[in-house]
Amino acid sequence: MSYKIAIASSDGKQIDQTFGQAKSFAIYEVTGDKCSKIDERVFHQEEEQENTMSLQGSSKAEPSCKNGTSKGCGQGKGCSGGNGCGGDVSAKVELISDCRCIVCKKIGFHIQKQLERKAISAFDVTCTVEEALSKISNYFSHIDNHKSLRGQR
Amino acid sequence: MAKLLDKQRYKCALGAMQTVQAITRAVPVLHSGPGCAQKLSDSIGSSGYFSPNIFPCTSINEKDVVFGGAKKLETTIENALKVIDADLYVVLTGCIPEIVGDDTGEVVSRFADADKPVIYASTAGFKGNNYIGHEQIIDALIEQYLEKSEEKEKGLVNIWADVPYQDLFWLGNIKELERLLSEIGLTPNTIFGYNRGIENINKIPKAEFNLLVSPWVSVGNMKKMEKKLGIPYLHYQTLPIGAYETSQFLRKVGEYAGVSEEKVEDVIREHEEYYYYLIERYADLFLENRVINKQFSVVADAQYALGITKFLANDLGLVPAKQFIVDDTPKQYREAIAEEFKKLNFDLQAEVVFETDSYKIHNQIQEHDYHGYPLILGSYYEKELTESLKGNYLNISWPVQDKVVLDDFYVGYTGGIRLIEDIYTVAVQRFN
Structure with missing residues (x-):
């Protein structure tokens, strides 16, 4: 079984972007014990304002959530206007909706809730991309194969 | 096939946070998932x-x-030290960090220089129940906090008895045990409850001996203290309830502590005279054989099952049916405890069953012929069952829904009277 991990990193080495800051997410695919980068999904602010979303690269995610019902989560421009937790976040969540988890420096409570509803785990950590990938894939492989996590560290 | 445990009568080891809570101004710091403390309270x-x-x-x-919880634990302890005014911080680990392997001991060791003592106990649920957790807390105190004392205080005795909160009567019982020891001229020292705390913990190493009143809980702690702190211990297996057992208890403690026989006998005489004065006044009620049940069963931890069985047989002359010990007593103690149930007056013997599954316990109660309606002293789980058998029921063990106890107690002479009052209050209601 393969799954995807979204990572918010400015240089591809260090996890240094918060969910809100991130302009793009690196998408890694894990198959068995192999892990490789398959995509870089860029998030376009200006297009968000027009309430659509552009996806670069090969992935074919669904178009932005609820285009018809205006502005993301239904609050117009979000709680305090601009690019707060409102429209822009929902679209971002949609951008990674096919991933199993998202790794970023920090993440807000409301976005976590939105992710939770899609069964996407959020890991807010500060470490290298490599470390995060190896720990997460180790964790998921234990879970998927019904193996105990006992003594993994 | 997977096994189910029906209506268990204890909690996981993390439930020992209540042991910490019973130490005034000691605070548990939990390294566990959110909700553990809420569920366990x-x-x-x-x-x-x-x-x-x-x-x-x-x-x-x-x-x-995934990434380890050690850092979060460190900041939690650090901030607890800053914002919570306590005398002792006890870090308790739940199942999750123990399974994934957070090194709690290492994190706690970073606080060795903190202004207040920080100790830890690994109370993961899969390691045992809250009786074991209770022992682990005391072990943590012995290993990580207490130091051997060359100086001893004459007559000072540490008393260890019930598991706080798990035992409904823990506070009243420990206070009554203190009173009894004071009366024969000893100085009791306990760490749980009102007006006790870190100062009493500090006094532990100065004691002449430890007194353990419990069939098995804390035996390991006593051995550990004997080894590390050089404090010998007296293990009294039966919780003394009523005149017969309490007098034996005082004689044994007096003898061990080197108190003059005369003094002990004086105290015993005074208590027994009043005790039997009360019994005499109500002898007509006790001898009216339609009032009380012919046979009884206790469904409780080893402490209460043994204490109450001995009391009801020795003092009231009731006949024990099967007794049930529900605390998952470790195997090495079972034989000795079962043996105690055979040492009853009037050549009575009680059969005892070590069983944690309420379904099986209830089946055995239903199958037994109590020669009339039964008297069941147990947890709230036995209420409905006893009602269906038209028996008399008293809630004396965990879980408790049917009784509010602030500082009532069943230990000692007075405690025996209290238990008689409670049992007969239930019994006479049948005839109203």
């Missing part, structure tokens, strides 16, 4: 200066399972 006197809903907790989640 029950409303039997657990609010106060610190209560389970405000225990500092790392509230670990999926992220900490």
Whole structure:
């Protein structure tokens, strides 16, 4: 079984972007014990304002959530206007909706809730991309194969 | 095939946070998932200066399972030290950090120089129940906090008895045991409850001996203290309830502590005279054989099953049916405990069953012929069952829904009278 991990990193080495800051997410695919980068999904602010979303690269995610019902989560421009937790976040969540988890420096409570509803785990950590990938894939492989996590560290 | 445990009568080892809570001004710091403390608390006197809903907790989640929760634990302890005014901080670990392998001991060791003592106990649920957790807390105190004392205080005795909160009567019992020891001229020292705390913990090493009143809980602690602190211990297996057992208890303690026989006998005489004065006044009620049940069963932990069985047989002359010990007593203690149930007056013997599954216990109660309606002293789980058997029921063990106890107690002479009052209050209601 393969799954995807979204990572918010400015240089591809260090996890240094918060969910809100991130302009793009690196998408890694894990198959068995192999892990490789398959995509870089860029998030376009200006297009968000027009309430659509552009996806670069090969992935074919669904178009932005609820285009018809205006502005993301239904609050117009979000709680305090601009690019707060409102429209822009929902679209971002949609951008990674096919991933199993998202790794970023920090993440807000409301976005976590939105992710939770899609069964996407959020890991807010500060470490290298490599470390995060190896720990997460180790964790998921234990879970998927019904193996105990006992003594993994 | 998977096994189910029906209606268990204890909690996981993390439930020992209540042992910490019973030490005044000691606060548990939990390294566990969110909700553990809430689930483990029950409303039997657990609010106060610190209560389970405000225990500092790392509230670990999926992220900490993947990336480790050590850092979160460190900041939680650090901030607990800053914002919570306590005398002792006890870090308790739940199942999750123990499974994934957070090195709690190492994190706690970073606080060796803190202004207040920080110790830890690994109370993961899969390691045992809250009786074992209770032992682990005391072990942690012995290993990580207490130091051997060359100086001894004459007559000072540490008393160890019930598991706080798990035992409904823990506070009253320990205070009554203190009173009894004071009366024969000893100086009792306990660490749980009102006006006790870190100062009493500090006094532990100065004691002449430890007195353990319990069939098995804390035997390991006593051995550990004997080894590390050089304090010998007297193990009295039966919780003394009523005149017969309490007088034996005082004689044994007096003899061990080197108190003059005369003094002990004086105290015993005074108590027994009053005790039997009360019994005499109500002898007509006790001898009216339609009032009380012919046979009884106790469904409780080893402490109460043994204490109450001996009391009802020795003092009231009731006939024991099967007795049930529900605390998952470790195997090495079972034989000795079962042996105690055979040492009853009037050549009585009680059969004892070590069983944690309420379904099986209830089946055995239903199958037994009590020669009339039964008297069941047990947990709330036995209420409905006893009602269906038209028996008399008293809630004396965990879980408790049917009784409010602030500082009532069953230990000693007075405690025996209290238990008689409670049992007969139930019994006479049948005839109203």
